[in-house]
Amino acid sequence: MKKIILGLAIAGIIFSCGKTKKEDTVAKVEAVTEEVSKELAPVSDAMMENAVIYEANIRQYSEEGSFKAFTKDIPILKNLGVKVLWVMPIYPISTTKSKGSLGSYYAISDYTKVNPEFGTIEDFRDLVKTAHENGIYVVLDWVANHTGWDHVWLKEHPEFYTKNDKGEITHTVGTDWTDVADLNYDNKEMRAEMLKAMKYWVKEEGVDGFRCDVAGMVPVDFWDTTVAELKKIKPVFMLAEGWEPELMENAFDMGYGWDTHHAMNHIAKGENTVEAWDKRMVQVDSMYADDDILMNFTSNHDENSWNGTVQERMGDAKEMFAALSYVAPGMPLIYSGQEYDMDKRLLFFEKDTIIKKKGVFYPLYEKLGKLKNENPALNGGKNAASYTRIKTSEDDKVLVFKREKEGNKVVFVANMTKESVKFAAEYEGKFKEYLSGEYIEGTKDQEYELDPWQYLILIQE
Template sequence: MKNIYLILILAMIVSCKTEPKQAVSEVPATIAPISDEVLENAVIYEANIRQYSVEGTFKEFTKDIPKLKELGVKIIWVMPIYPISTTKSKGTLGSYYAISDYTKVNPEFGNLEDVKNLVKTAHKNGMYVILDWVANHTGWDHVWLKEHPEYYTKNEAGKITHTVGTDWTDVADLNYDNLEMRAEMLEDMKYWLKEANVDGFRCDVAGMVPTDFWENTVAELKKVKPVFMLAEAWEPELMKNAFDMGYSWDTHHRMNHIAKGEETVKNWDDRMAQIDTLYAKDDILMNFVTNHDENSWNGTVKERMGDASELMLALSYCAPGMPLIYSGQEYDMNKRLLFFEKDTINKTKGNVWPILEKLGTLKNTNKALNGGKNAASYTRISSSDDQNILIFTREKEGQKLTFIGNLSNKEINFVFKKEGESTNYFTNDKVLFSGETEQTFKPWEYKIFID
């Protein structure tokens, strides 16, 4: 794809559209617009509507939105809600990411009123909603295939093709050389801001779409209302003028490898240094121990992280960035959810829920864990065993937190320096540190101290 998006031409195309596809109504706000302040202490939740309940509907998920407040959730990312293409589809139900119409609702999940009620319920509970947006490709049933074949990438034989270099045979690749397609995409995104009052988008494989499309599109979306934009991408250039947050894939990979004994604290330190080098100070990265791709294709948290699971979860909250909870994670889900078939989460509270409650409260209330555009500082603290022991402090506006973790599968004796009285966050015990302190941590043990 050639990157030839001209702002002036796009503006002319958009201005020439006199007949919108659907009548759009303005939905009154019940919550203040999303802001940088909200992002500082937010937890984001990924909602898999199909698998969240036996019914697999918006209504059933909406019933549980008040419960998410207990976990400190402030942003709900809803996986694709649109009708799924049946042509060349995979499995019985197909992929959420093979969309047949950007401005319709998958009838399996409910209807437009159900979507609006989901958003309204979230807003009433102090949460924002972003929709999953798939801009790189559509399903083979999409109306554009018939009405606008010029919107798609074609091979040497002149036939529309799926995205080159992938096995995504159930989708047709969009051609971003076509300016009118870009304008249509923008209008479809605006539709959801105006019709359902959503607060932004999580954009699938955002790095596979030209950056200038995102920059111009986000600028236009912000003329409708303030939006939060999450890129399923790591590229720093996407966060200069388009996205608020990207995926911290390499941080996640370090967690997986450390949990398996394949890497050490040094690799974590190298990753933290890499972030400082690659990203601007006000860029936000999303931390996670699981998501829909990891769970379905690479394994459950327990499969990938084993006994290190809880430590890595705590680390995803305490490290700079915004932590993610994926549907079922809060219920100790230890199975790979089917991706192209109906499956169900067993919603029984176990060990993880209370941990997420505590971590969510800490994230929401302690500025030392601010992870937005004005994030708390991150300072690495050395010990006598920097190969296995990770110690760092986070600090902002007089609030300070110290994370100590044994990132190994063996018991470690170590010494580090710390002064003053601190509170063990999980036990609420007071601990007086005075200079050199000797500690013994069990395998994968961690502690969080509030200073």
Template sequence: MKKILLVFMGLSVFLSCKKEAEKPEQVVDADTTALAPLTDEVMENAVIYEANIRQYSEEGSFKSFTKDIPKLKELGVKILWVMPIYPISTTKSKGSLGSYYAISDYTKVNPEFGSLEDFRQLVKTAHDNGIYVILDWVANHTGWDHVWLKEHPEYYTKDEAGNITHTVGTDWTDVADLNYDNTEMREQMISDMLYWVKEEKIDGFRCDVAGMVPVDFWEKAISTLKKEKPVFMLAEAWEPELQDNAFDMGYGWDTHHKMNDIAKGKENIEAWDHRMAQIDSMYDADDILMNFTSNHDENSWNGTVFERMGDGAEAFAALTYCAPGMPLIYSGQEYDMNKRLLFFEKDTIIKTKGRFYDIYKKLGQLKNNNAALNGGKKAASYKRISTSDKEHVLAFERQKDGRQLIYLANLSDAQVTTTVDHEGVFKNYMTGEEISLEKDKEYHLEPWEYIIYVND
């Protein structure tokens, strides 16, 4: 019996070893898989994704989100913006969970989302999938539990009675306003930002209400960060001066508002043309603006894409990719999310693929691979194409490096007939069908119908 047992054990070991030999453990050399430094070229054809960790899954955790990072790669995402991950102040907090933007410690993670090690795995997984990670940074204010309030009250803005105040002119009563006249606070702020770049290997920041913080602070902070490594900096602001010597990209707020107004019938295509002319006059050629149909503020406070844009949601989504700039996907948009996510409470995005997942996937491939959609510091050209319906039909051409793309859309809720002052043979990118444009030909476009013409 003992011999039989020994033979059986030997056979088990042999089979086990054979199985392991068939599927060897993969030891990855970190140096060979490290993500290349972020360059201007990455910005040209990138899609950015805003991750709302709390609401992304039922668990609301780093781990649950990390599992889906390969799906972001499938959508063409190259930059992952993670909403604030830091511990949330409970003093004067709003709702049962409080705001992500009322931070109690800049160098720790919110245990609601998991551990620091969980976050490190998120960053590693993103990098392994060719995606850069930027953290949401809140430099204008802290939560009322932040250690600075006890140890450095001089870091904060005070009223005439000497009391620390929330930001004047806002209803942000859950946060204490920082005083940028204090140079020591500025240095500590930069040091805390540098921690995430040096120690946690992140690739930049999206900076909350950046226009409310002095420009000279951003210039010094970002210069310091870029001495450590190339970083991508997104300002939640429209002010052109923030991109002169500091940020890589700002918000296309006015572009977004024009799209909302056109969708609601309050404005027409003339408003779009005025906005494009405004961008040309206000911004330098190498400035980048972020295009979006939604984000965490718009969704929670102003309504879902479908509330604001109705049946035009797809046409405007395509426009954010085809217009100059970088397109944003907010958590849940790829799953046709049609609800306002709660901001101070737990809520959950239902991740069921519907109409938009494949649309974003296809648009992402186009953005990533067609130079005619380059939208960075050396963007493709933008040229308006005339149509006979100047109120409802938008047509423009983008070109770069021999690549050509035309966006044609009926941005109204009624069928239109129009001519287009352009000609050539193209492919309808979304359907793959060969299609011609002829100058004198009349085209019938259904409500909110759009076509993306490409020359390959």
């Protein structure tokens, strides 16, 4: 195989609709039918199969740091294949014991109001409406483990909180989260109030689910009971910031693929080989049920701010691992700014701004999103496509695997080293390389060569 330079093409599909003014009854009925058809269907297993999820950092997304500034860019997310919008906490932030000048999103003073820093509740409602009009579901970041020190519960219901042996309310033990007070889940009244607040956002504001912060630090039985109650209102999508399989037995649809992410980082730094990826895939297969979904990511708000940018952690391997996050089993995540080649650690407790200038990653995410949305071989939900490892003559350096469903086949080939590598693969067929458009004929005894971190996404014909 000759070395292939991957070409990226920006493809945009613009949908427009118009309504001709007619007075006859038939036209009016057609117009009503058209409006109904525009409504976003409820959350479903089918949606989860081919979705891309986007994490929105409202404060840092724009110079304004507002709902309005973010909302106008929602059609751009649609172009990237995004179907689920995870909005980082939008609630008022406590000022008591706060960190930095603006404080942490995760130190909440009121679960049922919006942070005036971002705008008004009407602005948020417009965000939800615009997302739904673009076929995107909205999930709110929910912080059930703790509240900020200004929360009304501290004054009215101190029994809702964990206390030390002196009877003092404490922050979460074993953490440096001094800006928050730990909630006591032995208190049933507190649990009821937490459920009430979550119901408000689903029933009154139309959100479609929640991403639940440090979900593993909250009792599983609370999640199981709470999500069952939320689903009585409407179907919801639930993402746990946690890896524990028990979280996904009943309450959560998806958890974090933390160990998958860590394997990527270690391979990118040359600390591990492809063997680490293979071991992780075996681990996933043994630990999780067939209908469990894991979120694949090369960054998120924690990784970016505290552990480094994608460039810092992955260097020249960053594009290959971005592609792998889409092609591997699971649901891929884009964190705010990744689509614009962001290469800085965003401030967490202060105002910062993402520079929105298209470079390498916008067209790459656009192409990957289209493939993820449209090819069943990349289904990664509760009825995921199969994953089959294909052996090569250099299995410690080259990763080759096949995803297959309903007769559709996608083969991923990647050199996971910083050196060029020659190899043979135990697989043959006729393929179209998705990103370049080139056709490739492969045989079992054929020798291939890939540049450092080069990858191919092959559509088998």
